[in-house]
Structures are given as structure tokens and as C-alpha cells.
Amino acid sequence: MALTKQTIIEKIAEKNNLKPAEANDTLETLLEIMKSTLASGEDIMISNFGKFQVNEKAPRKGRNPATGREMMLEKRRVVVFKCAGGLRAKLNKS
Known part of the structure; x- marks a missing residue:
């Protein structure tokens, strides 16, 4: 079984006492930072x-x-x- 994006969002929300939408925003921000960093080499x-x-x-x-x-x-x-x-x-x- 693979760890899905939705599961990560749920775990972030639970462990940090956040709403799922806030956890989603946090994860999306992290992924965008990682993508742009890698794209720049x-x-x-x-x-x-x-x-x-x-x-x-x-x-x-x-x-x-x-x-x-x-x-x-x-x-x-x-x-x-x-x-x-x-x-x-x-x-x-x-």
C-alpha cells in the first residue's frame, strides 16, 4: 500500500491540530518549493x-x-x- 497525498494531509492536520484545508495548503506549499528548487537544478x-x-x-x-x-x-x-x-x-x- 502506498502513502497517498490525502493520507499525508490527514496526518499533518491531526498532528498539528489544523483543519484539512490548512494542512493541504501547507503540503502544497512544500511541494511547490521542492518542484521549483529541483526545476532550477x-x-x-x-x-x-x-x-x-x-x-x-x-x-x-x-x-x-x-x-x-x-x-x-x-x-x-x-x-x-x-x-x-x-x-x-x-x-x-x-
Whole structure:
């Protein structure tokens, strides 16, 4: 089961004694800050959680799976997440 945006809003509202609309605004603000930061090419580092990093992928040869025709895929930027040691320890706690 995945954690949904709605569940996050409910948990923020409950833990901070907020109305759901206020929690939604808080989450939307956070997500907008994160999106604009990543879009500008900057990384996001959250202590004891991890780092969201923008990586450049070079152009490469690819293949259309429907037709089998070769094609060149353009360069693109992707976001990768690297887990912090604190989160890794919590995930692997026995």
C-alpha cells in the first residue's frame, strides 16, 4: 500500500491540530518549493531523510518497443533520491 497525498494531509492536520484545508495548503506549499528548487537544478537535502538530486542523462540510442525502429533519445534531466544514513538505519532495523 502506498502513502497517498490525502493520507499525508490527514496526518499533518491531526498532528498539528489544523483543519484539512490548512494542512493541504501547507503540503502544497512544500511541494511547490521542492518542484521549483529541483526545476532550477538545485538539490534538496533533508537531514536524517535524504537528498533529492537532479542528474543529467546524455542522449542515447533507443528503440521504439512498438515498431522496433531505432531512434535517438534526447538528453534529459531526472531526479534521483539518495537515502540518508538515519533513514537507512531505520529501514534496516531488525
